[in-house]
Amino acid sequence: MLTNWARDKGFGMGKVVGYIPAPIGGLRRKLAHVGTIFSITPQNMKCWNEWWRIIRVDQYVIFFFGALLGMVLPAILYTSFVSSETVSSGMAVAAELAGIIGDKYGLPLAYTVAMLGAWILFKTQLLILEGTVRSVTDLLWSSSRRIxxxxxxxARAxxxxxxxxxxxxxxxALRMTQPIIxxxxxxxxxxLxxxxxxxxxLHINTTLLPPEIRPSLWRRxxxxxxxxxxxxxVLLWLIGGFLPTP
Structure with missing residues (x-):
């Protein structure tokens, strides 16, 4: 999401490739169907190194540790209050933790947990939705001259x-099976x-990028x-069957 936001705002090479405007009221902008590489000059390399510093802070500090806390803390909270014998597989699974905490510590804390859980699920699915739609759009836009x-x-339409x-x-899909599945x-x-x-x-970064900005061996x-x-x-998933067990 941050990468797409930076591109849409014109940071880095985003000002060259264009962006997808708002459907209503947005200005018409041409979206490039091929990538663009900057010229290797001292000034451009200085900008590249500064941009790379920002990316490292974002990925290592904010995203990595934030993601760990976002996954580990809810998991610890859930396993501390909900036993495997009482886990629901229906719609009630989203509110199960809040209900158990409410029974023990009161409704205010239950509502807090429920709202936090709803926000985590909403934000996660929103990011996945936007990323998936943008990826499909980029694939079709890059591969089809007719489109x-x-x-x-x-590219708005x-x-x-x-x-x-x-x-x-x-x-x-929500009507077809249980949400947990x-x-x-x-x-x-x-x-996959x-x-x-x-x-x-790995292939793109080691073949299409100039040697000066290709990833190091440890990144590869x-x-x-x-x-x-x-x-x-993925292998364990396929061995166990395509559809998970409810």
Whole structure:
């Protein structure tokens, strides 16, 4: 989300490739279908190093440790109050923790936990929704000249059409099976995406980027380990069956 926001605001090379404006009232902007690489000059490398410093702070400090706390603390809280024998698989699973805490410590704390849980789920799914829609838009925009000519370089119709279809499909999917199964299924499918994307990023960064800004050996190794890590979970998922057990 931060990367997309920076691109839409014109930071870095975002001012060259364009962005997707708002559907109503937004100015018409042409979205490039190919990437752009800056010239290797002392001034550009200075800007690159400064941008890279900001990215490191964001990824290592905010995202990495924030993600760890965001995953570990709710998991500890849930396992401390909810036993495996009482876990629900229906719609009640979202409010189960709040209900148990409310029985022990009162309604104010229960409402607090419920609102925090709702916000975490909403924000997570919002990020996933936006990222998925943008990725599909980028793929179609980059690969199809017919789509680009259809809108004369304006990607708004494509982006917001895919967004609307995804939302409608999500509402339909909620009626098809239990929410916990949808979460498990989407998590496992995301693992497969990470396997492919990590290897593709490795290929692009080591072949298309200038040698001066290509990733170091340890970063390349980290991408390979990422593919192996998520690939192991995908393999276990496929061995255990495509659909998770309720």
């Amino acid at each position: 680009r000519e259809w809108r004369r370089g304006d 494509l982006y917001y059409s895919i967004l609307a279809l995804t939302v409608v499909w999500g509402l339909i 949808l979460l498990q299924l989407s998590a496992n499918m995301a693992g 995406v990470f396997v492919v994307s990590s290897l593709k990023i 190794g980290a991408l390979v380990l990422m593919a192996i890590f998520y690939g192991s979970f």
